[in-house]
Amino acid sequence: NTKWSASCPIRERLWRVSTLPITLTDSPAMIFKMEGDGTVSLLSTGAVHSCDPDRIICKRIVLSGHPCKVHKRSAVVRYLFYNREDIAYFKPIEVRTKCGRRGHIKEALGTHGHCKIHFDKPIQQSDTIIMSLYKRVFPRWYFIYF
Numbered sequence: 001n002t003k004w005s006a007s008c009p010i011r012e013r014l015w016r017v018s019t020l021p022i023t024l025t026d027s028p029a030m031i032f033k034m035e036g037d038g039t040v041s042l043l044s045t046g047a048v049h050s051c052d053p054d055r056i057i058c059k060r061i062v063l064s065g066h067p068c069k070v071h072k073r074s075a076v077v078r079y080l081f082y083n084r085e086d087i088a089y090f091k092p093i094e095v096r097t098k099c100g101r102r103g104h105i106k107e108a109l110g111t112h113g114h115c116k117i118h119f120d121k122p123i124q125q126s127d128t129i130i131m132s133l134y135k136r137v138f139p140r141w142y143f144i145y146f
Contacts, residue, residue: 024051025048025049025050025051026048027047028045028046028047028048029046029047029048030042031044056136057136057138057139058134058135058137059136059137060132060133060134061132061133061135062130062131063130063131064079064128064130064131065078065079065080065128065131066078066079066128066129067123067125067127067129068114070124070125072122073120073122073123074106074117074119075116075117075129076114076115076117077114077115077117077129078112078114079113080095080113080115080131082112082113083111083112084108084110084113088108090105091105093105093131093133095117095129095130096129096131096132097119097127097128097130098127098128099123099124101119101121101123101127102120103119103120103129104118105117106118
């Protein structure tokens with residue numbers, strides 16, 4: 001799996017996944033950017049790391065909520081979901097806290113997105129509950145011939 005980045009930091013190592021014709025590894029690579037007036041400028045340089053057709057690019061989205069009532073290992077969580085149908089859909093997915101506790105959604109409470117979650121160890125009232133969701137992302141497919 002490859003981490004998805006929305007921006008490119010200056011002077012920092014960065015992996016870029018592209019769909020290109022097959023080439024040998026450790027080959028030099030140059031990435032150009034076409035400006036609005038038709039000129040071409042050099043964007044970055046680097047090398048081809050690997051040619052793996054089985055590599056998957058994933059984008060992670062994090063949903064977060066706050067416990068409104070805590071009793072030892074179970075908590076009522078709000079702001080993680082906004083309706084009962086979303087809770088039923090995401091019920092099999094494991095949730096975690098910022099302190100490292102893991103838990104599972106037990107049931108929906110009411111119609112406004114509150115849910116009861118049972119954890120493996122006691123949690124604190126000030127903790128944040130997180131659910132990570134992953135989505136497969138495909139690279140853009142376009143070629144500009146010079």
